[in-house]
Amino acid sequence: MxxxxxxxxxxxxxxxxxxxxxxxxxxxxxxxxxxxxxxxRSHTVSAEGGAAAVMRPEDSYETHAFDTIKGSDYLADQDVVEAFVREAPIEIIQMEHWGCPWSRDEDGKISVRPFGGMTTWRTCFAADKSGFHMLHAVFQTSLKYPQIIxxxxxxxxxxxxxxxxxxxxxxxxxxxxxxxxxxxxxxxxxxxxxxxxxxxxxxxxxxxxxxxxxxxxxxxxxxxxxxxxxxxxxxxxxxxxxxx
Ligand SMILES: Cc1cc2nc3c(=O)[nH]c(=O)nc-3n(C[C@H](O)[C@H](O)[C@H](O)COP(=O)(O)OP(=O)(O)OC[C@H]3O[C@@H](n4cnc5c(N)ncnc54)[C@H](O)[C@@H]3O)c2cc1C
Missing domain, CATH: 3.50.50.60 (FAD/NAD(P)-binding domain)
Known part of the structure; x- marks a missing residue:
């Protein structure tokens, strides 16, 4: 056992x-x-649109939290949403460091677009295969840990x-x-x-x-x-x- x-x-x-x-x-x-x-083969691979995170100085955690809560028709656990919006930009950069090929603007910054109920340009994406690339990045990263069986x-x-x-x-x-x-x-x-x-x-x-x-x-x-x-x-x- x-x-x-x-x-x-x-x-x-x-x-x-x-x-x-x-x-x-x-x-x-x-x-x-x-x-x-x-x-x-997990279902994450089907996500195409991207992942929302506050990546621009003109954006704010508060509006991201509000868009998320409004998008859930006020059903989301609001404490979780608050924690989530603060973690999201950190995770986007972490994904980048693990090899997720985020789409980029001409100035080299990670591209964002309005998507998925967001009222501003906030959704990071990797072409139309965001879920595939994110899953690939974490899966490959997990392989370097022999402690994960x-x-x-x-x-x-x-x-x-x-x-x-x-x-x-x-x-x-x-x-x-x-x-x-x-x-x-x-x-x-x-x-x-x-x-x-x-x-x-x-x-x-x-x-x-x-x-x-x-x-x-x-x-x-x-x-x-x-x-x-x-x-x-x-x-x-x-x-x-x-x-x-
Ligand atoms: C068409 C589509 C488009 C989407 N687009 C987006 C998007 O643009 N942006 C976004 O943020 N989200 C999007 N989503 C939602 C997003 O894909 C999911 O919320 C997210 O991928 C869920 O990840 P997960 O790891 O929780 O679950 P999953 O990726 O579904 O993984 C579940 C895991 O649990 C395992 N499992 C389940 N039951 C058992 C069991 N009984 N025994 C053993 N293992 C089990 C499975 O094998 C699998 O590995 C989209 C979803 C769909 C369907």
Whole structure:
């Protein structure tokens, strides 16, 4: 039975980035990464448009946060959005250093464009293959860490829970048909979206919300977005409605 300090379920952009962050935080730990597909086949590759980040002096974290919250119809976790907009420019530069070939302006700066609900030129892109290039950059970077051990094409079917703590997973090795228990001191779920629960979606067949189902079956209540706190930015909404 394999055992890790950290086990990441998911080999998309979120999962690989989490695995790298874990070994960078502590190079002595062992990180397992389980993915039901080869990581480069994760759904992240389908993202074309780009990634928003405040990259110009005339832009601001506040407007990026507001555009993001408004784009979510005020359902986003606003504390997470605030943290996200501050991290985003750092991550864009990090991606650059890891080899992501961002499209550039003539002066050499990373290009930005208005996209994805942004009210200003804020979306960085790598031609029309942003997701592919970002995933490639983190995947290749992950290869330099021998502490990250991959279990490709292994389908997690259950979370192992002991004393109300997740202590690992059960995974079906799709090559052999064998079920394995993989234990860990901490488990990160980064299993992507659940577009396939809807009748119409641009998500591929792979996006079936497995992480949410795994957590729900393990007894974790799923948060109803409909109940997210709307108070913090409600004044902005009121002001912008009045302006319209
Ligand atoms: C057509 C399209 C265009 C998009 N364009 C943009 C864009 O321009 N900009 C933008 O920011 N976002 C865009 N998105 C959204 C973006 O692609 C996703 O939000 C993001 O890629 C999700 O990354 P992720 O790592 O969370 O999930 P994914 O890349 O989906 O990875 C999920 C991982 O979990 C693994 N996994 C899932 N279930 C299991 C299981 N049971 N057992 C083991 N492993 C499992 C999978 O194998 C995979 O490795 C777009 C999405 C679509 C569909």
């Amino acid at each position: 394999e055992s890790y300090d950290v086990l990441v379920v998911g080999g998309g952009l979120a999962g690989i980035r989490a695995a790298i962050a874990a070994v960078e935080a502590n190079p002595r730990i062992r990180v397992g990464m389980v993915s039901k597909v080869y990581p480069m 991959r279990h490709d094409e292994a389908f997690v079917t259950k979370l192992l829970v002991e004393d109300s703590r997740c202590v690992g997973v059960v995974a079906l090795d799709m090559k052999t048909g064998r079920f394995d228990a993989i234990t860990a001191r901490s488990v990160i779920l980064a299993t992507g979206g659940l577009g396939r629960v809807y009748a119409f979606t641009t998500n591929g067949n792979i996006c079936t919300g497995d992480g949410m189902a795994l957590a729900y079956r393990a007894g974790v209540g799923l948060k109803d977005m409909e109940t997210t706190s709307r108070t913090k930015w409600s004044w902005v909404r009121a002001t912008s409605s009045r302006a319209r």
